Amino acid sequence: MSVNAAAAQALDDIAKMMDLLGEESFKAIAHSRASRLVGDMGEDVSTLDKKALMAIPGIGAKIADKIIEFCTTGRMREHEELAARVPPGLLALMNVPNLGPKTLRTLWQEGGITDAASLEKAIADGSILTLPRMGAKSVEKIRQSLEFAKTSGERLWLGRAWALAAEIVDRMRAHQGVAKAEAAGSLRRGKETVGDLDVLVCLKKGANAAEVSEWFRASPGVTQVLAAGESKSSVRVALNHDTGRWKLEGKEGEAKAGPSIQVDLRVLPVESWGSGLMYFTGSKEHNIRLRERALAQGMTLNEWGLFPEDDEKTPPQSRGVKPVASATEEEIYATLGLAWTPPEAREDRGELDHKGAWRLVEVGDIKAELHAHTTASDGTMSIEQLASAAKARGFHTIAVTDHSRSSAIANGLDEKRLAAHVKAVHAAKVPGITILAGSEVDILADGRLDYDDEVLAGLDVVVASPHAALSQDSAAATSRLIKAISNPSVHILGHPTGRLLNKRKGLEPDMKALIEAAVAHDVALEINAHWMRLDLRDVHVRLAVEAGCKIAINCDTHEPRDMDNLRFGVMTGRRGWLTPELCINCWEEKKLHAWLKKKRK
DNA sequence: ATGGATGTCCATGCCGCCAGCATTGGCGG
The missing domain is CATH 3.20.20.140 (Metal-dependent hydrolases)
Structure with a gap:
């Protein structure tokens, strides 16, 4: 692992352990942000001195010291101190879907769960049901996530994900109720590997969302239906690894054992195509920056559209409020005073400060x-x-x-x-x-x-x-x-x-x-x-x-x-x-x- | 923990959706 990746990992661990310990959330956010900054850094972080590190927005004196400590000694004292207080198996569970810091903290503090084995035991003997917020449905979800985490350690190659996404999108476009369909998420951003597929579908006027969702869940290769709502579904689709001229030992046999990828579908009205695409394309951090910007300009942005901010609690679309922009990405970026941002650049790496129109290689x-x-x-x-x-x-x-x-x-x-x-x-x-x-x-x-x-x-x-x-x-x-x-x-x-x-x-x-x-x-x-x-x-x-x-x-x-x-x-x-x-x-x-x-x- | 406005304090990461067991916490883009 490169120094950058190792330092980023250590900072991210610190952030996660702080969350698990229930510490001040801003401290955890700061470490998590610093982790991303170091991980995204092209140059070797160990070549930067304290002044250079502190020149990066988001890295201050404290975290700069921790990075330097890591580069010179290979350790972070704070990391070790936190690791002594948090069971290692608990930190590992942070990577399991549906298990976040607060859930794990409750499971740990009130249920004595410290790792995957003790969690599985608590599920098997039903004792987990006595813990707060642990109903039958939640527990079943967690059980399936744990099962899934065992068989799929790795993210999927972009090239493999692309082919699968194209098949699913084609299938969705073939439905008569579908006006538009596109794969979004990290696939659309062109990330080298993807963790799941996000497919956005917009309906023709009068089309039935439930029917379209059902069509999605009946796609070929679906091995499991995880969620089956009217406008939101999640399934798992089986993968077959064809890696071309690289023969990957073990992978072929593993394929028979059934690696799969989660595919999420969201259904929106066609007027929300642009805002829906922006929401599902992400990245999360890019979305947050955009929404901050919308707020600063007296508007609020969600997947239904860009709306005038009115300080009401309920979402504007549920009150029949007309969006200022929603149909295309271009008009939403333009209303926010921004040039349309290429999906590949939506990573909160300074793209909102880009001056003028983008002209990247095509x-x-x-x-x-x-x-x-x-x-x-x-x-x-x-x-x-x-x-x-x-x-x-x-x-x-x-x-x-x-x-x-x-x-x-x-x-x-x-x-x-x-x-x-x-x-x-x-x-x-x-x-x-x-x-x-x-x-x-x-x-x-x-x-x-x-x-x-x-x-x-x-x-x-x-x-x-x-x-x-x-x-x-x-x-x-x-x-x-x-x-x-x-x-x-x-x-x-x-x-x-x-x-x-x-x-x-x-x-x-x-x-x-x-x-x-x-x-x-x-x-x-x-x-x-x-x-x-x-x-x-x-x-x-x-x-x-x-x-x-x-x-x-x-x-x-x-x-x-x-x-x-x-x-x-x-x-x-x-x-x-x-x-x-x-x-x-x-x-x-x-x-x-x-x-x-x-x-x- | 950071950064910005002050000179030490203060605000800071958006939004909708879902399950739960009730008015909120957690998740994920």
Whole structure:
């Protein structure tokens, strides 16, 4: 775990333990906010001194001290003091849905429950029913949540969630009572993994909400119905893990055991489409900022619309109050004096201070794929098939970058095979697209590249990527990657950390140093669009964009369907506020080729 | 615990919905 992630975890634990102990809620909120700030930070938090930490809104002297203590000693005294007062099993239960701090505190203080085992026992023998607010329905809900928490430890990959969400949304749109349907939540924000799916449906005039909800609950793959209201339903849908070219040991068997994902449906009238979408898209923190802003302007915002504030207790829509805006996201943001905010930027990372209209990279901007494999190494397509597929996407350029010799498992090319392959690539012709000959050259553990410099200098495009020695320490990783960036023939640093989501954490280089080197040597950092990689990750893209570092978004195409992953790479770029100007795949042909050739003089 | 207005104090994280056992606490975007 990176220092940032570890420090964020410690701060979040502190916040949760404070909640469990019933301490002043603002203290817990402050720690929870600080946890998010540290976790979202692109640069290594240990490189910041107290002054720099305190310059971040939300981090004051006390928390800055705790962060510094953690970076220098690896511990936080306060964390240990709290941990001595809160049973560890209780903290773990905070991750179980339907178990919040207050519920757990009651279970602990009044029922002597300290962990999952004692909770299960209290449910089994019925003793839990004697505790306050513990009726049969609540207990059954908790029982199911506990069961679910056992089988599903991990969040689902964006790419897998996307396919499932598309099926459900299509099904909902097929119902005659449905005017509009869309997947919202963290999926719409393009988060690299999602915990559940949120589907918003708006009804045609006169349509029956209960009937539409029933249609939803009868979707194929539903294994369990958790809630069955007229306008709100929750179900679990079975997952089958198809992870493509990565065979995940254990995962396939596990799939038969029945991992599933929760899918929530909300039904609203069609007039509330915009406000409903904003509510269900989140993030929670973004929603809070928007609602604060609405209040400051004499309005109140909920999923039904943006209303004039009237200090009444009951919700305005229930009193027939007309909203100021509700039908589209654009009009609601506009009424609040804001530009429409891209869903990917709705994370309370300063997006409400953004000046003017947003113009982030879009799928339609991408005009080149600069990292692709053919049958020469581990791809499934010939050079011509690959180029035709790229042409069909409207690209002006495709770079053939098969693996280098050290990637033996991927049938990497030695220098002799490479020379022949380059000839074949240059001889290949597909009308309307330029085919470039390149390589995805391995970055060896010490930062040397897998081909000699003169070989690399003879290629049109060089993508340098780490594939092995991915558990080396941070300092070694930093110097390794910077050495690769410094090679004058390298254009792109491919999947810079080598991480695989839910599988391996990959390298943890000093990102700030890496980005500085990339800027100095005019190397683009890749966002690998495969949903198991999404590497660079969002916060590092943001850091790179702020530094003016060029970014490449590549599908790392091995087979035709890989090009469909482009949207995930683009969403990751948008989460890092990436503009088309900084994304080399968006450049027109002349500009891109001139940039590539600059390294060949 | 933080940040902003003062010079030490004060306000601060929105909203709707649900179950419960009754007027509120907890959840989740």
